[in-house]
Amino acid sequence: MKDKHIRSLERIVGGPSSILYKKEDLLPYDCDGFTLHKHLPKAVVFPKNTEEVSKLAKYCSDNKLPFLARGAGTGLSGGAIPLNGEVIISLTKMKKLLSIDFENRYAVVEPGFVNLKLTNLISDKGYYYAPDPSSQYCCTIGGNVAENAGGAHCLKYGVTTNHILGLEVVLPNGEIIEIGNNGIPDSLGYDLIGLLTGSEGTLGIVTKIIVRISKDPEAKQTVLAYFDSVADGSRAVADIISAGIIPVALEMMDKIAIEAVEAAAFPVGHPKDIEALLLIEVDGISAGIDEQINQILEVCKKRNVREVRAAQDEEERNKWWANRKTGFGAVGAISPDYLVQDGVIPPSKLPEVLSRINKISEQYGLRIANIFHAGDGNLHPLVLFDTRNPGEAEKALEAGSACLKVCADVGGTITGEHGVGIEKIQEMRFVFNEREIKAQTDIRDVFNPSNLLNAGKLFPE
Amino acid sequence: MKDKHIRSLERIVGGPSSILYKKEDLLPYDCDGFTLHKHLPKAVVFPKNTEEVSKLAKYCSDNKLPFLARGAGTGLSGGAIPLNGEVIISLTKMKKLLSIDFENRYAVVEPGFVNLKLTNLISDKGYYYAPDPSSQYCCTIGGNVAENAGGAHCLKYGVTTNHILGLEVVLPNGEIIEIGNNGIPDSLGYDLIGLLTGSEGTLGIVTKIIVRISKDPEAKQTVLAYFDSVADGSRAVADIISAGIIPVALEMMDKIAIEAVEAAAFPVGHPKDIEALLLIEVDGISAGIDEQINQILEVCKKRNVREVRAAQDEEERNKWWANRKTGFGAVGAISPDYLVQDGVIPPSKLPEVLSRINKISEQYGLRIANIFHAGDGNLHPLVLFDTRNPGEAEKALEAGSACLKVCADVGGTITGEHGVGIEKIQEMRFVFNEREIKAQTDIRDVFNPSNLLNAGKLFPE
Structure with missing residues (x-):
């Protein structure tokens, strides 16, 4: 029902078309990509700009309402699940590309901007945005920042944190801070960009993001290798790395995973009886590609590969990757x-x-x-x-x-x-002792002292 | 004189050979590479291990003695200057290489370990440590972490923060925390490695560092280009980057700088009448090197280069770099x-x-x-x-x-x-407003609440 908080929140976002509060409307927001815990939010609001986000945060803080930010809801560890009946601030209406500077190689986007859309928009000019989580066709760059998302092609060029040059952040009390400058790597003061990136929505709400865009490599090539033993496949991985080759991607699938991707949307005819498959992509200057590929073929042969070859053409390369990227979803087929x-x-x-x-x-x-x-x-x-x-x-x-x-x-x-989210919160103790966890929650308290923003995530308490 | 604090500190470090407190002994510690401000420390202590560092920090905190950590003292912004008569904790006796894991590509060093020594120790196995500040022959990796040091060859592979995989840190109250694991990139919890790296000695004292070691590229080559105008040289830089080439190093010197390096220890005969010089190094697979070099030569020609060529051999390449690396010091010659x-x-x-x-x-x-x-x-x-x-x-x-x-x-x-140190503390306001500075000093307060560790650095107050 439309209690006084709902009415106030509705006013901030400019009317009933930007808020959900009825139970049937809230159901799709009871979890994210981690579906084992479900909780209904109090409401879902859809701000259109930083100012509205700031007012929403301030309102929630002043009125002790738990709240959290949500992108596309594709997160796999439950970071956007409203454990405490939060007000969900959905950033899906803040999805504009604000500017691109090709000369200095950066783009400025709103948090709801979809990851793959950026590469699609700039590819004709020969640029791309490097981090490519499997959900990139629908996940948002704001969510990528929250979770420090990786992807199959992050081995050579790094994960999200390596491609973020600046952030505008709304703190839980509604204050707006800017971190980083106009698209240059910033090493001034403490590394707040690094701190915010991967903080799983517990420190602030990112409302503007400056991302590095990268120039397409002159050439790329992909190798597919089939192994009769997982151990041989694993050793080939280690050998490739120690040979000093840094592939863009070095992916492995075992027998059950292969069964799954072959049963899903983009089968490519991988043999059913192999134990492991490697998909290895290299990029760079054309003249250097063949040499890298030959080195990789040699390594695989030394490790008893059953069959190994480079893609015949772009079409085959794309087919292999489409098959790989069905990934986790494909497991649903088996x-x-x-x-x-x-x-x-x-x-x-x-x-x-x-x-x-x-x-x-x-x-x-x-x-x-x-x-x-x-x-x-x-x-x-x-x-x-x-x-x-x-x-x-x-x-x-x-x-x-x-x-x-x-x-x-x-x-x-x-x-x-x-990310850790709610999924791995107990497992944090496998790695951190109490003192080390406290060092982190103390930092959270600086930004989020009343812990109204996305409470119950990331750290066991 | 040997007051009660000196006697206590002396006991912690195990005797008089590990402490300096007489004025004449303290003089060399009144500044670091930034020599415009000089202040005498109260004492300089030389702990041998983490436990002693922890006890020193606890003693100073308990007794309200200002203190700070110092490596080789090569910092250029005054980060190790004892502004408040600090007890200086010199880490030069903690200079061991603790372990190397070639297979997983990391080394564990104490903070006083000298930067260049690492590359020298592992180069016969085909590895190197990437960050190369000009002072690398004497600066310490602990100091590099404090300042997030860069270097001429950091364009392609990143600065110190991109090569740190783990830290052991003594907090100002003497607590010891470990951040990061056994040599793997760690994205768990908040990015404390990123936060500590470049924090200019204001958050804690690093006592152990896990650094990434890199495989030597198969080949490298350097190009030297002379320009009659700074504008043409600058445009060539922009053109190289937009061509999608990522050199390992892309250095520029103007006329006065060239005059200086030619007057210093390693002259190579650069013409005296050129306005700008570029030194460009590329690396990678042998087969790709020539193509990169040809692209660079083309770009330079389009920008009216007077003379441009690749090094004839390793000897010439090394001479060019030795000349460049005399850098700042060379200016002392003119x-x-x-x-x-x-x-x-x-x-x-x-x-x-x-x-x-x-x-x-x-x-x-x-x-x-x-x-x-x-x-x-x-x-x-x-x-x-x-x-x-x-x-x-x-x-x-x-x-x-x-x-x-x-x-x-x-x-x-x-x-x-x-870094900012004391040198650029007022200039912080060119970039940050009060709110943004407060967000950072609030973080400092988490680690360093009484601000006894390296006070008066990094942030204007």
């Missing part, structure tokens, strides 16, 4: 439910960790598919389950947590690009 | 004193800014040399002066500040790699 995990390990531990994940799968009696960024050790174990079987969702959560424990045990960490 | 500034501008503004710096030079009647990282817009105007002429040091400071104002005015910032 299992009613799945849980995607996101751990990072030192690359040399890959064979050991994959074998330990295999044991976890046996122990819990649940299939685990692996489809991941092998080059930087960023694993994505996908635990397959069926919620209709009583207790199986809980078992899946436990199995996922056990996978993260393995990552932490070998000196790795519990998230590479999906 | 002027009794000089002040180096450090601003950043959007690359497209280079011609405009250089011409405005020229006007500042005329206005103040002081010569200004420019020797800088043109590729990322990181300028280093060097204001030449003679302290023996009354008032000239003050004029030099004003001229330096005016150069920074120009950088800020065109949308740039006031430091690229030297």
Whole structure:
């Protein structure tokens, strides 16, 4: 019902077309890409500009209303779930491209601007925006900043934080601060851009983003390699990296993942009996591409590859990537439910960790598919389950947590690009002790002292 | 004299050989590479391990003694100057290489470990440590972390913050925290590595550093280009970047800088009548190098280059770089004193800014040399002066500040790699308003609430 807060919020955003508050309208906002916890928000408001965001934040703070910001809702760790019946500030109406400076290589966007749209808009001029999460066709750059999103092609050029040059941020009390300058790397004072990027919506609401745009490489080429053993595939990954080649992307899929992508929208005919597949992309000056490709072919042959070859043409290259990018979603084609995990390990531990994940799968009696960024050790174990079987969702959560424990045990960490959210909040203790967590919550208190903004996320309390 | 604090500090570091407190012994510590302000410390202590650093910090905090950490003292903005008669915690005895993991590409060092020593130790295995400040033969990696040091070869691979994978930090109250894991990029929780790196010794004392080591490129080549006009040289820089070439280094020197490096230790015979010189290094797969070099030669020719060529051999390449790296010091060969500034501008503004710096030079009647990282817009105007002429040091400071104002005015910032320290503390207001400065000092208060650690640096108060 339209209580006094709803009426006040409605006034701030300029009328009833920019607010949802009826239960049936709120249902789509009860979770994000992490669907195991659902909570209804108090309301969803759609501001049109920074000023409205600032007023909304101030109103919520002054009236002790919990609130949080939401982009496209594709986050995988529950960062946008209204755990405490939050007022959701949806940034989907703030989706303008504000300016592009090709000469100095940056673009200024509003937070609701969709990731892939930027590359599409500038590709005819020979530029692209590098971070490419699998959800890039619909996820927003604001959400990418909140989660410090990665992507298949982030091995060589880095994840979101490496491509953000400036931010406009609304603090929980409504104050607006600007960080970073007009599109130049900024190393002045403390690195607040780095601090905000990946802070999972707990420090402020980003209302303007200056991103670096990159020049298309002169050439790129992709290699596809099939292995009869996961260990050989893993060793080939390590060999490529130690050969000093830095691919743009170095992706691996295991047998179950291959079964899934072949059952989904873009099958390419991968053999059903291989144990591991590598997809390796290199870029650069044309003259150097062939040499890199030859080195990669040699490495794979030394590791007993069954079949390895470069794409014949752009069409084949695109087909391979479309197949890979169906990724997690494809798992839905072979299992009613799945849980995607996101751990990072030192690359040399890959064979050991994959074998330990295999044991976890046996122990819990649940299939685990692996489809991941092998080059930087960023694993994505996908635990397959069926919620209709009583207790199986809980078992899946436990199995996922056990996978993260393995990552932490070998000196790795519990998230590479999906964030902690509510999903991995307990697993934070695999990596941080109380003192280290307190150092972080103390920082949160500076920006978000009453913890009304996105409470209950990121840190166990 | 040996008061009770000196006696207590002496006990913590294990005896009189690890502490200085007599005036004559303290004199070398009254400033760092920024020599215009001098202050005597209360004492200088030389801890041998993290535990001693922790005890020293706790002792100073408990007894309200101002303190600060110091590496090799090569900093250029005064970050290690004991403004408040600090106890200086010198980290020069903590200079061990603790471990190297070639397979996972990282090394663990103590803060007093000298930058260049790392590359020297691992080069026979084909690896190097990328950040290369001009002082790398003597500056410490701990100091590099404090200042987020850059270097001539940081254009392609990034500055210090891009190569730090983990830190052990002693907080001002003596607590020890670990940030980051065993050599993997860590995106868990807030980016404390990014926050600490470049915090100019105001948040904590780094006692262990995990750095990324990089594989040597298969090949590298350097081009030297002479221009009859600064504008043509600047435009060539912009053209190289827009051609999509990312050189490892793209350095520029103007006429006065060339005069200086030719008068210093490693002259190479640059013509005396050219207005600008570019030194451009590319690296990568051998097969791609020639193509990059040809593109660079073409660009330079289009911009009316007088002479341009690639190095004939490794020896010539090394000579060019030795000449460039004498850099700032070389200016001492042509002027009794000089002040180096450090601003950043959007690359497209280079011609405009250089011409405005020229006007500042005329206005103040002081010569200004420019020797800088043109590729990322990181300028280093060097204001030449003679302290023996009354008032000239003050004029030099004003001229330096005016150069920074120009950088800020065109949308740039006031430091690229030297830090703010005490030198540029007033100039912070060219870029930040009060609210933005407060957001940063609030963060400092989390780590350093009583502001006993390195007070009076970085932020105007």
